[in-house]
Amino acid sequence: MSDEPEHRESPTLQPMDMPDPSDAPAPGDQSAAVEAGAHASLSLLDAPATYTLLFINLLWFAAMFHSGPYMRDWQQHKYLQILTDGFVPEALKYFGGCDTYLVVGGGQWIRLVTAAFIHLNPLHLLVNMWCLWNLGLLGEPLLGKRGLFAVYILTGIAGNMCSIIFNLHQGHNGLVVGASGAVFGIAGILIVLLSNRKLSLPWEELRALRRSVVQFAVLNLLIGMTPTIIMALVPARVLGRSAEALIPLTHIDNMAHLGGLLCGLIMGMPLFPRMLVGRTGYRERQRVTFAGTAFALMLIAYGISKAAETPKRPAASVLTQPR
Numbered sequence: 102m103s104d105e106p107e108h109r110e111s112p113t114l115q116p117m118d119m120p121d122p123s124d125a126p127a128p129g130d131q132s133a134a135v136e137a138g139a140h141a142s143l144s145l146l147d148a149p150a151t152y153t154l155l156f157i158n159l160l161w162f163a164a165m166f167h168s169g170p171y172m173r174d175w176q177q178h179k180y181l182q183i184l185t186d187g188f189v190p191e192a193l194k195y196f197g198g199c200d201t202y203l204v205v206g207g208g209q210w211i212r213l214v215t216a217a218f219i220h221l222n223p224l225h226l227l228v229n230m231w232c233l234w235n236l237g238l239l240g241e242p243l244l245g246k247r248g249l250f251a252v253y254i255l256t257g258i259a260g261n262m263c264s265i266i267f268n269l270h271q272g273h274n275g276l277v278v279g280a281s282g283a284v285f286g287i288a289g290i291l292i293v294l295l296s297n298r299k300l301s302l303p304w305e306e307l308r309a310l311r312r313s314v315v316q317f318a319v320l321n322l323l324i325g326m327t328p329t330i331i332m333a334l335v336p337a338r339v340l341g342r343s344a345e346a347l348i349p350l351t352h353i354d355n356m357a358h359l360g361g362l363l364c365g366l367i368m369g370m371p372l373f374p375r376m377l378v379g380r381t382g383y384r385e386r387q388r389v390t391f392a393g394t395a396f397a398l399m400l401i402a403y404g405i406s407k408a409a410e411t412p413k414r415p416a417a418s419v420l421t422q423p424r
Contacts, residue, residue, distance in 0.1 A: 256286020263360025289365020
C-alpha cells in the first residue's frame, strides 16, 4: 500500500471510555477528555490492540524468515534486494497463506484468518504495518481494544473470502497473503464512525480525518487496479520494458481490498447510532454487530463449500498479495 493517511493523535474520540448515562456529564461537556487526549502519548498502553496486531505480524514474519532468500541475499551483498525478494508459494502455504484449493477443497478455512498475518516480503510487511499503525491509533479509541481486534479479524476474513469467490468464478487457484484486506476494513469502519458530528472533536477536524481515510482507501484501490487495466488495454509492444515492471503489480489482490473495505463499511452502520449512548450500550451493540458479521461470514463459507465444485489443483498457485 501507499499514500497512507497522515497520522494524527486521536485519543479525544472516546466512545469506549465514556461513562454510563447515569454517570454522564451534561450533554456536550467533554472538554476535559478533549484536553487530556490532546496530550496523550502514543505508548503501548494507549493502543494495546494496535501494537498487539503489529507484534503478531512481525513475529509471524520472523518465524518465516529462514524459509526465505534473505540470508543468501545478505551473503551476496544484495542488500536492497532483501526488501523485495519474496517467499516461494510453498513456504507461504506452509505458514498459512490463503490457497483457494486448500480452503475450499481441503476444508482449511482457518487460512482465511492466518493469511491476514502473512506477508510476501519485508517491503510488503513494512508498508502494511505502517498503514495499520496509523489507522489503528485512529480507530482504537473509537472501537476499543477488543473492537479493533475483532474488526481486523472479521474484515481480513471477508477480504480473503471475496478473493476466493473471485478465484472460483475465474476458474483458477489463488494464493492470497497480507494484512491489507483487514487494513481496508479498519478504514471502512472509520469512514462511517468519523461521520458522527456528536463526537468531541470539532466537525471540521472530524471531516478532515474522514477525508484522509477516504483518500487512503480510494488512492490505494486505484493503485491496485491501474496496472491491471493498463496491461489489459495497452499492447505489450507499446509498453515495452515497462510491462516487466507492471507484471508484479498485477498480482495485487483488489478483491481482498474491496471485500475488507465493504465489510468495514457495513459493520460501521449499526455502530454509528450507538456511539454516544454510554459504554455499556455501545459495547452491547458491538457484540451483536460482530457476532452477526461472524455468522454471516460462516453462512457465506458454507454456501461456497456447497455451491462450488472442488477446484482442480493447478501446477502452481497464482500468487496475489493484498497491499
